[in-house]
Amino acid sequence: MTGRLYGVGLGPGDPELITIRAARLIGEADVIAYHAARHGRSIARSIALPYLREGQVEELLLYPLTTETTDHPGGYQGALDDFYADCAHRLAAHLDAGRTVVVLAEGDPMFYGSYMHLHKRLAHRYPTEVVPGVTSVSAASAVLGRPLVERDEVLTVLPGTLPAETLAERLGGPDPAAVLKLGRTFTKVRDALAATGRLDDAWYVERATMGGQRVAPLKDVDPDGVPYFALALLPSPAAARTLVPETPQNEGPGEVAVVGLGPAGRDWLTPEAQEALAAATDIVGYGPYVDRVAPNPRQRRHRTDNRVEAERARHALELARDGARVAVVSSGDPGVFAMASAVLEAAGDFPGVPVRVVPGLTAAQAVASRAGAPLGHDFCVLSLSDLLKPWEVVARRITAAAAADLVLAIYNPASRSRTWQVAAARDLLLEHRAPETPVVIGRDVGGPQESVTVTTLGDLDPAVVDMRCLLIIGSSTTRVTGDGVVYTPRRYP
Structure with missing residues (x-):
């Protein structure tokens, strides 16, 4: 029986951004494979290190070149094809022996990653699973604190290795964009952004979520020393032109929702009732019924005796008149021997305060x-x-x-x-x-x-x-x- 191959995404660099499934598979694997440049230091291994265990076989997949110059008879692509064929052959030996093999991949395995070249050579021969990871683009947006895309915007992702004229053409529109693999391509990318008039809107994000993280306006970045693990980001333009108030603006009264909790427990609560309770600023009701609503520290809770329905109704309406979103809770259905009629009767003295009844399952x-x-x-x-x-x-x-x-x-x-x-x-x-x-x-x-x-x-x-x-x-x-x-x-x- 053969082993199983996993392409495991490690996320953008912070080991805490590895998914639970990825961490478990890394710890359980018989063989851990990872790529590295000629210096032998693997970023993927350093991210996964907290989840490795003693006794695992490690397969270092050392790239034969890091630039597009080689004396290989097949050129750059031929050298890489031979490299991936050799890597696949080495991993196949473990899989044939029944071992579980995890190939580590920075970011997501299927997003500009080296794992995909092994996947194409092995997935049709062995049981295979790809475990997705957080991409560098998502991480850059997160550390920048700016949305990538909103509504009908289209995100364009480009490798910086494209020709300058192609970059300028693809960056010429108004939509968000990310350009990966900066390093030696930084100057070319910066020039393309300048040519399209978008340089002032571009951000530079280096090693997002890692220890050496750096965020800066791209126009202010010195090209010397820009690493491969850096990208240019043009976030959603909608975020720059939209002003969102810091606090909700209350205009006029709030509302009273008379909510039926059903006979018992969350399983008997309708989605509409759950939504009304979640939106409330104040919970009002007979004490044992209020206690059935999970406490939330941002909400005020008003517990009353069972024999003060009229007073309870007026209190809820007074709160709503002053801008509160009030949920008056009843067991079962609020319109069946419960608070809906009391609130509606008292509402005549509070014109302009909206009242709605949210039904519940009756006893x-x-x-x-x-x-x-x-x-x-x-x-x-x-x-x-x-x-x-x-x-x-x-x-x-x-x-x-x-x-x-x-x-x-x-x-x-x-x-x-x-x-x-x-x-x-x-x-x-x-x-x-x-x-x-x-x-x-x-x-x-x-x-x-x-x-x-x-x-x-x-x-x-x-x-x-x-x-x-x-x-x-x-x-x-x-x-x-x-x-x-x-x-x-x-x-x-």
Whole structure:
């Protein structure tokens, strides 16, 4: 079985800019191959050094020449072709022996790199993978702190070894450009930039992210001593002509987004709700609901008691009136027994303050999904709480829904101070429903204490129902399968 060949990009020079995958492969390789000039010092090896280990075989691939003059019968290209053929033959011997070979490449292996010449000779014969790296162009833009391209601009990348007239022609447009491989070509590149009127906009970046990094206006650089690892950069012209304010300019009020958090946890949160929470400057809500939003030190958090909905709504609107982006949070859906109606009611006193409602998955939907499809036909939603409406109204609505043969989703069935309503509701329902009617008790659905119990109306024990439960009472057509799945058919007899 043959070994595997990896062309591994090392990035622009800083060893910390090597990707995690590249670092792992370097450490695991049997053979590390790298190129070097005639002096034998390899920049690639020096970048990868922190990730090398004892016992690895190193293959030094020493270039036969560094200038375009040679006495090789095939000329410069012939000398390089023979060199790469010999390198490929040496690496093939390791691959045939089953060894893993990593070829180190500065920047990206397929971007003006020497690795590609080995790739063309070996990739069709051995399992091969190329691991990309950060290019010198990206690094130069980063250290310069100027965007490369914006919107519809086109980036042109040129080697400085091109003829002077070709460089001038390619640099003549308004778009961004990078010219690599400066070194001996620096003067020619500078002259081409001057001829096209772009010299004043050009930057010189030498050894980006390395210890000897240097950044300067290209027109101020002395040609003597310019290294090969330097480039000329014409960044996006849009960046130079765009003035961005240091801080956002608040004009007029902010906004109030009434956000549904769903029944529990981030997995139940919609992308729209996540976006509203991320954009907020202030989080307002009942304490346990505010606690469900991950803390962010730039945001102010306003936790309140559960019985001050009107005050909470007005506070949120006051904050927004003064320019804040406020997220008022509710469990489930904010329009179902939650804060949306309270905020909209109070909004009449705050003209000009935008209010939007961001929906969330309801507790009824969550419990129903765990049980099967008990809400598959007509259903109604009721709250047993008599804090905001008298029990007589609650009882009348239960009776009406029961008589209409609707499935009921019952919120707020009990609390520490309300312990008798579940039994009262059960008795009202039994006046119109058979004792065998399926009942689903969902507790803390989506949370760590989740439980879903399927029972019947006749066997419903009020003692097992607390403030964290939601009840679903089936209709005359609701069924329970042998596997305990509850569903209400779409067809009505």
